[in-house]
Amino acid sequence: MxxxxxxxxxxxxxxxxxxxxxxxxxxxxxxxxxxxxxxxxxxxxxxxxxxxxxxxxxxxxxxxxxxxxxxxxxxxxxxxxxxxxxxxxxxxxxxxxxxxxxxxxxxxxxxxxxxxxxxxxxxxxxxxxxxxxxxxxxxxxxxxxxxxxxxxxxxxxxxxxxxxxxxxxxxxxxxxxxxxxxxxxxxxxxxxxxxxxxxxxxxxxxxxxxxxxxxxxLKQTEVDCEYLKRCCETLREENRRLQKELSDLRALKTSQPFYMQLPATTLSMCPSCERVSSNSTSSAATAGPANGSNPPAAADKPPSNFAGTLFPKPRFYPFAHQPSAAS
DNA sequence: TGGACGGCGCACGTTACTTCA
DNA sequence: GGTGAAGTAACGTGCGCCGTC
Structure with missing residues (x-):
């Protein structure tokens, strides 16, 4: 049974x-x-x-x-x-x-x-x-x-x-x-x-x-794919925005060379000693570094008048702070 | 103790079938 | 009623893990 x-x-x-x-x-x-x-x-x-x-x-x-x-x-x-x-x-x-x-x-x-x-x-x-x-x-x-x-x-x-x-x-x-x-x-x-x-x-x-x-x-893969696509689009947009900002800054720099010729003092901070020093950008822009390192490209340098204005905090620019000047 | 071997579960891709527009 | 797409149950295969010898 x-x-x-x-x-x-x-x-x-x-x-x-x-x-x-x-x-x-x-x-x-x-x-x-x-x-x-x-x-x-x-x-x-x-x-x-x-x-x-x-x-x-x-x-x-x-x-x-x-x-x-x-x-x-x-x-x-x-x-x-x-x-x-x-x-x-x-x-x-x-x-x-x-x-x-x-x-x-x-x-x-x-x-x-x-x-x-x-x-x-x-x-x-x-x-x-x-x-x-x-x-x-x-x-x-x-x-x-x-x-x-x-x-x-x-x-x-x-x-x-x-x-x-x-x-x-x-x-x-x-x-x-x-x-x-x-x-x-x-x-x-x-x-x-x-x-x-x-x-x-x-x-x-x-x-x-x-x-x-x-x-x-499979569903999770689709969700992840959508998320990555959105991330990619966001980053692309951010990249476009930054590129535009960079070109604007370059345009500003070329159209107003006045700022570059000013012997204005810029504030630079040494990351090691955290001391703020002032020096002339004109000499730094023309003369090479005393320690023999390669000078940065002009485009990499922020305009001198941006120091303390556009940038909220004093930034350290290695090319602007020479050990000899600091000492 | 380490390797061979078998059993098992799982992931993955595919097939076959059902349902629905 | 025929048809193609979508969904899904079922299958085949390969791989890793684990226990046994």
């Missing part, structure tokens, strides 16, 4: 499977406790997926036979629901506050015709059901192992067949988004619990997180 246990919220389309869940899917998160009971030998997840593939191709008579013998779906109200901490997910909704279906089905009671039809209409019914071996149970390590094996097994079996792709429901996506906000990576335990909760395969949760990280990175 095999029990297919699916914890969590039914997908939007599959929400009709739940008793009383017909009509519009509620935007409010509803975590159900869905259990499928089948009679027969234990079937593996690989077989389930194979059935689904065959059913898609219309080849699986056994699957049809089985669907004619529908599993019983249970919506159970847990007696002692786990808190989100107990579940290991601080971001998981607290089960104590969950709205759950209050209708409880007897395991031994067959579903009504409506319920049967609703149950068998789920596109995820074959793919998403999470099976728990009640004889062995699913411990942490066993769960992780099952995760690995099922993941690899599904990888292997998918290699030959066509690619299965199913759309996640809005609620599933929303829950995954919430999870991603808390942790953008998952450890195996979290992955498995999340898969259980969402009625997905761990591989699907893993892939979803990988793709989500990729999307986040």
């Amino acid at each position: 095999e029990l297919g246990l699916s914890l969590g919220e039914p997908p939007a389309r599959a929400s009709e499977r739940f008793v009383g869940g017909g009509g519009r899917p509620s935007t409010r998160l509803k975590l159900g406790f869905c259990m499928e009971v089948g009679v027969g030998r234990e079937r593996t997840e690989e077989e389930e997926e194979e059935d689904m593939l065959r059913e898609r191709r219309g080849l699986n008579m056994e699957a049809k036979r089985r669907s004619a013998d529908p599993p019983v779906q249970l919506n159970l109200l847990p007696l002692a629901p786990l808190s989100r901490q107990e579940m290991g997910f601080p971001w998981a909704p607290d089960n104590r506050n969950l709205e759950v279906s209050t209708r409880v089905l007897d395991v031994n009671q067959a579903p009504s015709a409506d319920e049967t039809a609703a149950m068998s209409s789920s596109p995820n019914s074959a793919v998403s059901s999470f099976h728990v071996d009640f004889a062995g149970g699913v411990g942490a390590s066993a769960a992780a192992e099952q995760d690995r094996t099922s993941s690899r097994a599904s990888d292997e079996e998918d290699n030959g067949g066509s690619r299965k792709k199913l759309r996640l429901s809005k609620d599933q996506s929303a829950f995954l988004e919430e999870s991603f906000k808390e942790h953008n990576t998952l450890n195996p335990k979290q992955k498995l619990a999340l898969a259980k909760q969402l009625n997905l395969r761990p591989r699907q949760v893993e892939v979803w997180f990988q793709n989500r990280r990729a999307r986040t990175k």
